Amino acid sequence: MASESIEQKMDDLNVDKPSTSQSAEPTEKPAKQDKERKDQKKAAKGPKPDKGQNKQGQGKQGQGKQGQGKKKEDETDTKGITVTKAEDLSEWYQQVILKAEMLEFTDIPGCYIYLPRSYMIWEEIRDFFDARIKAMGVENSYFPLFITEANLQREKDHIEGFAAEVAWVTEGGKNKLEKKLAVRPTSETAMYSYYSKKIKSHRDLPLKLNQWNNVVRWEFKHAVPFLRSREFLWQEGHTAHMTEQEASKEVLEILDHYEAIYQDLLAVPVVKGTKTVNEQFPGAHYTTTVEGFIPSVGRGIQGATSHCLGQHFAKMFDITVEDHKQVVKEGEKRDKVHVWQNSWGFTTRSIGVMIMVHGDDKGLVVPPRVSNIQAVLVPVGLNNKTSDEDREHVVNEVDKLAKTLKAAGVRAHLDDREGYSAGFKFNEWEMKGIPLRLEVGPKDLAKESVLAVRRDTGEKFSISIAELTTEVPKRLEQIQKEMLQRASDEFAAHRVIVREWKDFVPTLNNKNVLLVQHCAGGECEDEIKKDSAASVEGQEVDARAPSMGAKSLCIPFEQPEDIKEGTKCINPKCGKDAKMWVMFGRSY
Numbered sequence: 001m002a003s004e005s006i007e008q009k010m011d012d013l014n015v016d017k018p019s020t021s022q023s024a025e026p027t028e029k030p031a032k033q034d035k036e037r038k039d040q041k042k043a044a045k046g047p048k049p050d051k052g053q054n055k056q057g058q059g060k061q062g063q064g065k066q067g068q069g070k071k072k073e074d075e076t077d078t079k080g081i082t083v084t085k086a087e088d089l090s091e092w093y094q095q096v097i098l099k100a101e102m103l104e105f106t107d108i109p110g111c112y113i114y115l116p117r118s119y120m121i122w123e124e125i126r127d128f129f130d131a132r133i134k135a136m137g138v139e140n141s142y143f144p145l146f147i148t149e150a151n152l153q154r155e156k157d158h159i160e161g162f163a164a165e166v167a168w169v170t171e172g173g174k175n176k177l178e179k180k181l182a183v184r185p186t187s188e189t190a191m192y193s194y195y196s197k198k199i200k201s202h203r204d205l206p207l208k209l210n211q212w213n214n215v216v217r218w219e220f221k222h223a224v225p226f227l228r229s230r231e232f233l234w235q236e237g238h239t240a241h242m243t244e245q246e247a248s249k250e251v252l253e254i255l256d257h258y259e260a261i262y263q264d265l266l267a268v269p270v271v272k273g274t275k276t277v278n279e280q281f282p283g284a285h286y287t288t289t290v291e292g293f294i295p296s297v298g299r300g301i302q303g304a305t306s307h308c309l310g311q312h313f314a315k316m317f318d319i320t321v322e323d324h325k326q327v328v329k330e331g332e333k334r335d336k337v338h339v340w341q342n343s344w345g346f347t348t349r350s351i352g353v354m355i356m357v358h359g360d361d362k363g364l365v366v367p368p369r370v371s372n373i374q375a376v377l378v379p380v381g382l383n384n385k386t387s388d389e390d391r392e393h394v395v396n397e398v399d400k401l402a403k404t405l406k407a408a409g410v411r412a413h414l415d416d417r418e419g420y421s422a423g424f425k426f427n428e429w430e431m432k433g434i435p436l437r438l439e440v441g442p443k444d445l446a447k448e449s450v451l452a453v454r455r456d457t458g459e460k461f462s463i464s465i466a467e468l469t470t471e472v473p474k475r476l477e478q479i480q481k482e483m484l485q486r487a488s489d490e491f492a493a494h495r496v497i498v499r500e501w502k503d504f505v506p507t508l509n510n511k512n513v514l515l516v517q518h519c520a521g522g523e524c525e526d527e528i529k530k531d532s533a534a535s536v537e538g539q540e541v542d543a544r545a546p547s548m549g550a551k552s553l554c555i556p557f558e559q560p561e562d563i564k565e566g567t568k569c570i571n572p573k574c575g576k577d578a579k580m581w582v583m584f585g586r587s588y
């Protein structure tokens with residue numbers, strides 16, 4: 001079971017070439033995979049401008065369609081995203097992340113550089129979540145990157161399915177290690193060995209530790225920047241409690257924070273729910289999840305998970321306390337009880353989901369709350385005929401506006417670079433997804449206003465300079481809200497209630513996830529996955545559409561309606577009574 005679930009996980013992450021990658025064996029030679037990655041990288045890098053030819057050594061992009069011909073930018077420099085999101089999502093994605101300077105490839109397949117533009121988003125997420133968990137009494141800590149084989153094996157029931165993904169260190173300097181060391185794929189075993197030592201009495205509970213760290217899972221399926229990499233950043237929280245109730249309460253509180261990161265920071269809608277037994281972490285008592293959706297491909301994507309581990313690990317790692325509530329006679333010992341544990345994790349994958357959900361044909365669209373620059377000010381209306389004096393005046397005035405905005409708490413940036421046309425700058429900031437552009441020229445200054453342009457909608461409106469410090473924050477909040485609203489509407493429109501099997505695959509093929517009444521059986525789930533993998537007769541599956549089957553994404557907390565007595569499971573081969581609404585879909 002464990003191995004199957006990792007199989008599924010591995011299968012599901014292919015953004016690029018769903019049909020080919022689906023058939024790729026996990027045993028496939030790394031060399032071939034490496035070559036594939038290199039080819040991908042080359043393909044993605046093709047249109048990247050030649051940095052060497054650029055003043056200031058920055059990759060400058062932009063269509064140059066509005067370029068008024070300050071000729072620092074040359075042909076190679078003025079290429080924007082060369083494919084649309086609709087025509088080739090994979091190519092589009094790679095171009096966007098490279099050209100918007102979010103990420104760079106390295107000489108290690110599946111390992112990427114998170115450049116400042118993406119790392120800043122991670123910092124926003126970290127600060128937001130860190131404050132919330134600290135308020136819950138969680139403390140940060142750091143455990144070693146390496147785990148001994150013996151320790152890792154203590155979890156062997158659960159490790160089995162993951163074993164193929166563990167990276168090992170076998171040498172130190174010139175010497176072979178006596179015992180190889182695993183690079184942590186997750187820290188359960190490292191942390192729970194300590195918990196076993198540390199927790200002696202109910203007074204040591206609850207113990208709530210979190211780590212902000214990196215983990216390595218050496219996958220052989222082709223990697224996708226942010227969404228599935230061999231090394232990634234995350235937080236992993238591990239807590240121990242006296243009672244099940246206390247543990248369960250925390251599981252949901254954490255899930256709410258995860259939902260808030262997605263919805264309130266990244267403007268990405270998610271559905272909260274419980275994983276079915278098939279899809280949960282094998283070591284968990286139950287697993288809760290936030291599930292996202294990538295509209296362009298109609299696939300679900302797991303956003304983060306919060307597990308109640310029950311007493312499973314406590315038994316394996318001998319984490320016990322005395323039952324202090326037990327009444328005993330003098331001299332008699334109280335029973336030992338196992339603690340209740342949770343673990344929860346949120347990863348840099350979320351940044352990829354944000355890019356996929358909000359990006360458009362011009363590039364990235366970053367929600368204001370996580371954008372390092374929220375408003376970019378661009379001096380306009382200056383040309384060869386403009387006197388130095390006038391130019392200086394405009395730039396000085398715009399500089400003042402930028403400072404005023406910063407003082408008001410807006411992350412404003414003045415683009416006063418010389419030698420680049422305004423149009424060129426517009427394109428660059430659009431590519432980078434800056435939420436609001438403020439164009440300021442001599443005419444605007446005369447009218448005591450600026451022209452604002454929204455990145456998400458393209459809407460243009462003027463803002464009077466007197467109202468700048470109130471209007472800009474208001475508009476940023478509006479953008480934030482509307483980005484979430486649009487994405488939520490789209491997700492809702494693609495979360496379709498299906499009551500009969502005959503509609504299952506056709507609805508799936510229309511880029512939807514489905515809400516169906518299901519028996520909650522694991523074998524039935526497997527059957528649905530198999531039977532929804534092929535195309536339906538008469539319904540041509542788009543060449544790019546994945547032929548993979550649908551798996552259960554979650555049992556949404558919010559159930560569409562009560563299940564009427566006698567309702568059968570959606571799977572006609574099953575014949576059992578339906579127990580709950582389950583969200584099914586193709587997924588990453």
Ligand code: 86X
Pocket residue numbers: 158159162163164165166185186187188217235236237281305343344345346
């Ligand atoms: C499961 C479970 C859990 C803490 C989380 O989901 C949140 C944060 N951990 C992680 N998991 C593994 O246990 C695992 C183990 C090995 Cl050895 C591996 F190579 C990969 C794994 N992937 C996931």
